[in-house]
Amino acid sequence: MMNKTVLITGASSGIGEATAKYFLQKGWNVSATMRSPSHAEFWTKTEKVICPRLDVTDSKTITAAISETLEYFGRIDVVVNNAGYALMGPLEGVTSEQLDRQFQTNVFGLISTIKAVLPVFRRQGGGTIINVASIGGRLAFPLASCYHATKWAVEGLSESLRYELNKDKIRVKIIEPGGIKTNFIHRGTTWATHPTYLDMIHRVKDFTEKINDSLPLPLGVAKAIYRAANDRSGRLRYSPHGEAFLILHKILPDRVWRSLVANMMLGKNNTISI
Numbered sequence: 001m002m003n004k005t006v007l008i009t010g011a012s013s014g015i016g017e018a019t020a021k022y023f024l025q026k027g028w029n030v031s032a033t034m035r036s037p038s039h040a041e042f043w044t045k046t047e048k049v050i051c052p053r054l055d056v057t058d059s060k061t062i063t064a065a066i067s068e069t070l071e072y073f074g075r076i077d078v079v080v081n082n083a084g085y086a087l088m089g090p091l092e093g094v095t096s097e098q099l100d101r102q103f104q105t106n107v108f109g110l111i112s113t114i115k116a117v118l119p120v121f122r123r124q125g126g127g128t129i130i131n132v133a134s135i136g137g138r139l140a141f142p143l144a145s146c147y148h149a150t151k152w153a154v155e156g157l158s159e160s161l162r163y164e165l166n167k168d169k170i171r172v173k174i175i176e177p178g179g180i181k182t183n184f185i186h187r188g189t190t191w192a193t194h195p196t197y198l199d200m201i202h203r204v205k206d207f208t209e210k211i212n213d214s215l216p217l218p219l220g221v222a223k224a225i226y227r228a229a230n231d232r233s234g235r236l237r238y239s240p241h242g243e244a245f246l247i248l249h250k251i252l253p254d255r256v257w258r259s260l261v262a263n264m265m266l267g268k269n270n271t272i273s274i
Helices: 014-025 059-073 096-124 145-168 195-212 219-230 243-251 254-266
Strands: 005-008 029-032 078-081 086-088 127-132 170-175 189-191
Touching: 005 014, 005 059, 014 029, 014 219, 029 059, 059 096, 078 096, 078 219, 086 096, 086 145, 096 127, 096 145, 096 170, 127 145, 127 219, 145 170, 170 219, 195 254, 243 254
Parallel strands: 005 029, 005 078, 078 127, 086 189, 127 170
Antiparallel strands: none
């Protein structure tokens, strides 16, 4: 029986890299796509891994990466849409170019990848699409309005899409990680700024940098993605390391939740209407 094949976007670091390594450990063929394959590390030097160039904002590279994967492995069973980054900062300071790039990467690139692989899945008689969203797709924190907008978009898109694809035996799954210790805060984050919000920006940056070292490693997310890839049920959402925040957000009165977040991220002296 032919080994199963997973194609992962944004596999050069963080969650994408951890996921690629975990699927490889489990015996899968891995198409670990990345924008700069020349930066691929030693773990990719095996016949069970290829590293096609794929930039989700360039549809030609998406098509080429899928073709290369099919030519080398013969099929694609699972696509993990992991590529993305966070545009942080006050909405008032976000430029049109920054906002466009955020949606091109986190939403439109994901959509382009899905549309490109659907004919493959249909020919094969099925497949699984796994979209890496975030707990930030169901709740929100200060100075992340644009990032949250993209993750909420991925949540709604995924929930609706599963109805469209069910007839073709194509499953759709969402992964909702909480905070993860990766280089995402430094390399995967772009900051917009505005003079009115300088104190708030400083407080949020200070908070995120302080908690980074105490966050769990991305292996837990990789394991959740693997579970989703092998789960033939209709389950949609998987929330590794994020369950506590989602539960609190659900059960606490809104005024209490907002006060908790403000005190945690902005400081007790920062006023907020509750």
